Amino acid sequence: MRKIGDIIRDMARASVIISPRPCRLVPAVLLLLLLTASFCGAHTEEQLEKHRHGGAPIGEGAAAPLGVDEHLGARIPLDLTFRDDNGRQVRLAELVNGPTIILPVYYGCTNVCNFQQQGLASALPAVTRIPVKEYRVLSVSFDENETPVQAGHAKKMYLAGMNAPFPADGWHFLTGDALNVRRLTDAAGIQFRRAGRDFIHPVTSFVVARDGTIVRYLYGTTYLPKDLTLALLEARDGKVGTTIRTVVGYCFSFDPTAKTYVFNLLRVSATVVILSAGGFLAFLLLAGRKRRIRQPGGE
């Protein structure tokens, strides 16, 4: 079904370029196809894209799966070792001693990782739990080449960006070798891929309980303090929650010229509606009241 859509879209685009009056036929073709397809029944519904929320740019070759395969209720291994932002070797078990929010990011990221961490930094002051005592945040770089120095810069930046006092022990910025990173992301079902100097990766974070059980995934770059508080409460109680917001914004290049056909479709329909309604009103005003001749026995 997608293919038909692509064809229509391409046709529409082509007509925009070639024809001076582009979209006369497209709405009609579209409507015809639509009506045919709508009778194919409800079973042609696109299946729920199960937990594939990755913001994978369109057009990349899909060698390995990308996105998130949620492992709610599974445990992440707590014996993994990373380096913290001071270069000290730490075991995950030392840091995960209560509800913990984990963000798989990389510090050299020029795009969404920054928004994501800044989003969390601005939401944390409004979370009604006490950091360190009741929860902790871990940013984990999945770029094995990154160093604690880069992690330290990131820490300084986001703690400063919080505009509220936050204990340094409340948010750690970790780096580690490829094996440890892979074991962590595999356990959480997070699939990413290196693309040149960057990474293609889903914008997500997850919350684990003291024993490493994954209780919730949080998607996107904006965090609502209520979502966070609720997730932390569930992590405290050991309850595994469901995903709240499953739709993530794509990272895309916006091309306004490509949307012309949508607006032409709308312009045509709007003109038809306005002209018909205007004509109707004009008729009513000109025709005035109907002269009634009473005929016994009905019309």
Place this chain on the structure above:
Amino acid sequence: MSPAADLPTTDSFWNDTGRRGVAAWIFSTDHKRIGLLYLYSVLAFFLAAVILGILLRLELMAPGRTIMGPQTYNAVFTVHGVVMIFLFIIPGFPGAFGNLVMPIQIGARDVAFPRLNLFSWWLYIVGAGIILASLFTGGGPPDTGWTFYVPFSSRTGTNVSLAVFGVFVVGFSSILTGLNFVTTIHRLRAEGMTWGRLPLFVWSLYATAWVQILATPILGITLVMIIAERLLGTGLFDPARGGDPLLYQHLFWIYSHPAVYIMILPGMGVISEIMPVFSRKPIFGYKMIAFSSIAIAAAGSLVWGHHMFTSGMSDNAILVFSFLTFIVAIPSAIKVFNWVSTLYRGSISLEAPMLFSLSFILLFSIGGLTGLILGAAATDIHVHDTQFVVGHFHYVIFGGAVFAFLAAMHYWLPKFYGRRYAEKPAIVAWAMMFVGFNITYFSMMVLGMKGMPRRYYDYLPEFAPLNLASTIGSWILVAGLLLLLANLFRGLLKGEPIGKNPWGAATLEWTTTTPPPTENFEQEPVVTHGPYDFKGAGIP
């Protein structure tokens, strides 16, 4: 369904000869029969959606899972919204009371296109059937919320396509009813029924009908686009493919905000009918009330963007939409002030229709003023997508439109059945509903102010007490509603018979026999006085 045989109903529309049994109803082109068909259809959907509403409140009675899980909750609030809005309140007033009363009020024998009128009802029923079918087929009931927002609605595995197609069909029913009413009001007014003598209910239906004609096609186009997106993958709303997700929100609200006025304007018309009759005084500011209906319909068509302040529109657009939203408050307030002025030094009689009308004014005012909190960009950011919005909307639509609908049922149905309800139980039911309503929805507004989001089956422990209060309020509300319906329909079938004009009203429908004959009047009426000129009508 027919009233008892001891009434002088020989020439009433109940005794119309022709088809027999069910066929006499479902194939009838008599506007009164079609009105009753609509009334019972919309009431059936109303009660079904009330049950869903009660289930939602039960789930929210305590934090965590109470009676259903998140997916069920999503489906239940979606179906509650879709049924209430598209199958009850939008077709409710024009379909039921517009059909029953409007042609008689302007002195016509029927609507301009009686067969089209019947076809509208059939389209409504077919559309409703499709929506119902969507609940049990495909991927199950839709879980998108009644707004069908993309990208979720274009991706979810639930049966959105079929539900949206059902709403599309119901939309056509609405457009045809609008066309029919506009033509009827222009063309079929009786002699002497000038525009300045039109009852205010007719004025409000006229404004509503134009909104139906102009706005509903946009909903149709939008819904077709969702289906195209789902089935053909056209990418109209998909930014990765050159589409625009914000476009959907614009298109949806260009219809759905004016649709709120389809719901409330006829309700305001009902109140404008009841106020003067039960105050024994001509309406204050007839022209301004009539004008304000048109002004609300016009201005209300330009404010859709206030639903999208947090969606990423430009600040300039937000400023303009916010300003226009405040403009709508002016004609709404004109109506409220004129109703209150009508009461001033009137001889007020507190019977059931009047009690519902008075509570309409209070509840609608609360709903309207909280609407300004949402219409102001700054405060909207704080309460957007919280329970505050749910509370506000129910104040306008339930406290406003539905209370007016109940007022209309008590005011007009006795005319068509020839019998009336018992007054005392009606007043008790009203009191229960009024108290239950405020407990239920005021709690929601407070919860929203405190930050409880809408559309979640679970919440933080600090929100528990008010949620419990709201749920208990919903029980009182529904108990009142059931008492009201039982008393009303018992009265209509077995109550005390009434004469031509039990309330002492001056509009045309009270001059014909009770129940009205098939062609509405024994003799074609000639109108010589205004609709609220009690002296001119010879009513003491």
